[in-house]
Amino acid sequence: MRKNLLLIIISILFFSFNLPAQNVRKNANFQIHIKKSSGGIKIDGLLNDEAWKEAASASDFYMCNPFDTLCANVRTDVRMSYDDKYLYISAECFLKPGQPYVVESLKRDFNFSNNDNFLVFIDTFDDKTTGFSFGANAAGAQWDGQMSEGAKMNLNWDNKWESATTYSSNSWIWEAAIPFKSIRYKDNSTIWGINFSRLDTREKEKSAWAPVPRQFPTASLAYAGALVWDTPPPAPKKNVSIIPYMLGGNLIDFDKSKQVGKNQIGADMKVALSSSMNLDLTVNPDFSQVDVDRQQTNLDRYELFFPEKRQFFIENSDLFDGFGVDNLRPFFSRRIGLAYNSTTKGYDQTAIRYGARLSGKLTKDWRIGILKVQTERNDTITPIQNFSMVTLQRKLFARSNVGLFFIDKQSSIELESQRKNGIQDYNRTIGVEYNLASSNNFWTGKTFFYQTFSPISAPKNFAHALNLSFKNNNWFGIWRHQWVGTGFNPEVGYVPRVGYFNVNPEIGKIFYPKDKNSKIFYGQAKIMKIGFWNEAGLRTDNTNVFATDLIMKDRAGYSFWAASDYIRLLLDFDATRVGKEKLKAGTEHTWNSVGFNYMSSAIKKFTYSLNTRFGGYYANGTRVGITSELAYRFQPYVMFSMALDYNKIDDVDWVNEAQTVTKKLNSEFWIIRPKLDVTFTNKLFFTTFLQYNEQIKNVNINSRIQWRYKPASDIFLVYTDNYFPENLQIRNRAIVLKLNYWLNL
Template identity: 50%
Template sequence: MHILPRLLCCCLLSMPVLAQKKNDAFRLQIRKAISPVKIDGVIDEAAWKVADVTTGFHMVLPMDTSAARLRTDVRMTYDDKNLYLVVENYTPDEGPYMVESLRRDFSFLKNDNFLLFMDPFDDQTNGFSFGANAAGAQWDGLMYDGGKVDLSWDNKWVSVVKNYPDKWVFEAAIPFKTIRYKKGITKWGINFSRNDLKTTEKSAWAPVPRQFATASLAYTGSLEWDAAPPAAGANISLIPYLLGGISKDYEKGTATKFRRDAGLDAKVAITSSLNLDLTVNPDFSQVDVDKQVTNLDRFELFFPERRQFFLENGDQFSNFGYATIRPFFSRRIGLGVPIHFGARLSGKLNKDWRLGVMNMQTGKQEATGLPAQNFTVAALQRRVFSRSNVGFIFINKESLHYNPAEAEGKPVYSAYNRNMGLEYNLASSNNFWTGKAMLLKSFSPGKSGYDMVHAANLQYTSKQWNIGWQHEYVGRNYTAEAGYVPRQGYIKLAPQVTRLFFPLSGPVLSHGPLVATTWFFDEKLHRTDNETLINYGIVFRKRNTLNIWAANTFAQLLQPFDPTNTGKDSLLTGSRHSWSSMGMDYVSQPQQLFTYAFSARYGGYYANGTRFMANTELGYRFQPYVSIALNVNFNKIDLPAPWHANTFWLVGPRLDVTMTNTLFFTGFMQYNGQQKNMNVNTRFQWRYRPASDLFIVYTDNYLPEPFFVRNRALVVKLVYWLNI
């Protein structure tokens, strides 16, 4: 098995890569404004009258073989402080625009919107995205991996959307202090994307093949400056917060707790492309609660990071590896303990080199004896060829004042855990070939040997074909205490093939089969798991989708497992189980005010049992102010004694009210029958000035049977963004 990853790495490194950008002929000239620009959605300034205008967008969906039917005109200019953008989005007829709400960072495919994708280093890998939907809700994010957008990034910029009978106009001013770019560079990668739900048309200025997102930086055109963009100058932002709160634990019967707290974040531009983020006593009480799931898995579940400090510029750390092999997972930091302070230095050193270094300090947890811990992660990335890169990562989790308490002869925590790794990310110039090859090693007290990981994948994506191969090896002693690696001691092989067909007419846009198989072996190459899946997918021209699938599954348990995950008896280690199942998934048209999705499965389960699952997601919007959603999940498992029949309900209604694009209310309730818990979370947010907010958050947890309040809390938090 050691030969295969070497061969794949050689293939990845030796693949030919074209040097020239695909859309180099698409160029927009930008000149300095000859007059002040007022952000009001009215194109009456002299600066706009003389600015170059680009039009003639290209259709991406439904098909990418023609010009866009809808006209979109874009102009850009700048002055000493801001980059300006104005867009005229013409529509074929009058009528309401299709939007979800006025909430920031909306879902691209569920809104009429316009987006700007900007690559200031012209490296086709990293950049920034800005935009708005037709109701004026803003969108901004950091771009990474050649076309992904991290929407957790929020910064200070202003925009207005103004509606006319035949068009909607989006006008924005983006401060140069908000973005990072190389001093003196006069050519930026850029593309513009528009989504219109009434006509189901997605288009882009520089053409993008339909199998890729319009955010793909491999297909940007060029923004050519008449002079080097002005230096951003000193750029220091202080973001203090004040917090007051009250909480009570009714289940434990403890006294009411009052909370008065304060903290500070700071952002310092070391250079025009390198940023230092500092935090002291951070608080994340306003972060959305996790969406609960019915857990029928043998391994630890993954819940995504939602805390903004860890998300901003965090792709170098969090995207190293694969979904189930993450040497660094920031949710391990501050898990049940306070974070005292932290710092992160991240950004571009030049066009080819990228750096990320983070250090976080947590406090001691008296209840469990967990000591204060320090987390350090460092990542360095070097661009190679046209769009590929080689990365290095180092992670150190250190327990301070180490004095292990003994529990049955084993320490309850370790003195340290370290990880070191190399990774090669392949992205061909046209994005048809993508892949990754990586090597990791961990260092832990008392563990040596079988403590390495190597994995690789290669994927080919064209309009008709998607062909992929992935393999993984994780040693039984490999440990990533600051990461997410739910399974050790295995070898995994996972090929898959998809073929798409495109009818020339009719309601179906594309359809085709997918065949995927996954095999797990132990380190002695004995099979422990495998699953083969056959799926047939249909995408309709109205963007609704249907998938029908069948699967065959085999599992040999590596440790005792309760198939209901409710604390009942467990199946024995080494027991073998196999079954077949089938299912379907349907998602309705996104342009409807009432949207819905339905999925179901039926088939076998562990211990010769059966499982039926049905999941429904319903949504209705009174656009753009109110959005109502309801998620209902039902599982029925029939097993022999001692488990017998088990039914699990998971119900989660949600209410979003966006009174303006600066005033939001969210109410979210979840009932989890498996966990026997019901929780309520409400959040009021007032963005009283750009990037400055007032939050009021109320949470309740209940025991549903018998109905009993477990705990509740109320928090008021004020955040202020100050530029120096």
């Protein structure tokens, strides 16, 4: 049956290659005609250069929220120009009299909903799928991201560009110069997709130049207008960027009475092989400056997911980690640099020696991605390993695409202890995937078939899934199903469980107010079912959910949910995950639970949120979960927040195999996360983050100073401590000073 399914999908793939690609733009009548500048433009946020007077302009924005049939209440004027090196964009965002702006801080890549902001979305290939976004909040904090899947934004993408912002009582002005070297685009093209988005939180209005239906984000490239060039953008010249770094530091492991000095150099390189194809290289990379993960209490049976933040893996990342769905990913780049330790049942860090990534457009309809990374040997546990991936994607119809990939993990096994750690000579995954996106965003979805191979391949080494959803102004619905064999084992992927068939339908009603004076912005109610069956057809999991959400115009939000759960354990499970007695495989568990969530308006300087869960748990137990976060900002320079995560498990029945001894298992877990963000300017930042996690018995302090002394060039000072929570005895400590410099050749 698997072979037949694979043949069907491959047949559809090759048949689809001969179908014509459609290029229908919903807002084709919205055009801005850009002309080459006749004079210089200084990026100072003042708009007093002569070149701006003759620049192309756009105004008359349309309201997207709370209504999508009206003109915007607040005025926004945009101008665009260019020269041989830069694309210039300015926006003057007018304010109602006496209305101050609202921002969280000067920190880069801010939270969109919590800041007055202006953003531009640029579809440089006019494919309504991929692109770039730039912008700022009203205080001048920069925003940049790479776009994929029509509206998805990767804010971990970072590149070289300049901007400045000024503020007056009547408006705030953003002015930017984006080097053509920093973006990828189609050579000799005279039309790009473009849209501009403005959020004014006090006016409670989101608007866009080219109108976007309110059920979709303003980033939706399907609704972008057209940027029409008087002549094609400058042909790309030699474009090679080297980003060398050097660091010095000291690492102390108090458990092992071991101190190691860390002095290291390395470099990244970006080579534009064409205007649409980029080669990323890295040698001896270091990621010590990357933001720490926000820790979570895990009371589920499966591994938690944390997103990739390392810069080397970011550009065109959708070509690699865009395959699959949330809980079924054939490639997960955070597996590279981590090695599984069968003794500790956890992951050990391994260093990356070098890496190369080729990604971009081959033609208008074809994209390619090639990745190669080698990691170092980790003592006797993990050998030198090579990770490779090749992907090929073809655009179909208006915005859909079909893709193929091959993933290979090779291990240079030297010791028998490495085989005992579960290391195999190789692990490979192949797959084909179709992504659906209709021209108006009404239909979206994907379907795929994957298969894995290794020297000791188990049978049923396949995975298949189908997601299909629709959304309009009144209703939305989703059908999801997955079929994963017991032998499916992508070692470079994220697949928490195998050996199941799953269905997950969802349907919901959307409510928008008809009264313009209503304080309500949006509401929805939905029902959802999640069911799992094993390969013998036995039901193992079933969850029924009813949920409702209400968002106010000031962006305060309320939600309520109720759920019923049934679980038949497939393996022994420690319901507390702290090493207590395990519930036995084959036992059945049912419970009901409810939750209420609230998030305050971001307009006020003091903000807070509350998320709750009350109800049953495994083995007739009960569980209470409360997560809250309080924050206060001294706008725009300082923000202090305190997050609390509390979980309590009571009266979980444990019975031994002889059915003679019964215990009541009880546990209580806290995570406490105070955080201080100081943004002295939009180029100098200080962050201190403390995390006390009772479940993993650790207290972590991470402090970081970042000075962006030139665009995309930084100095970092990072200090990290880990302590035992019982007596605050120190476990390990590290301090690192790192300098990098972006050099264009």
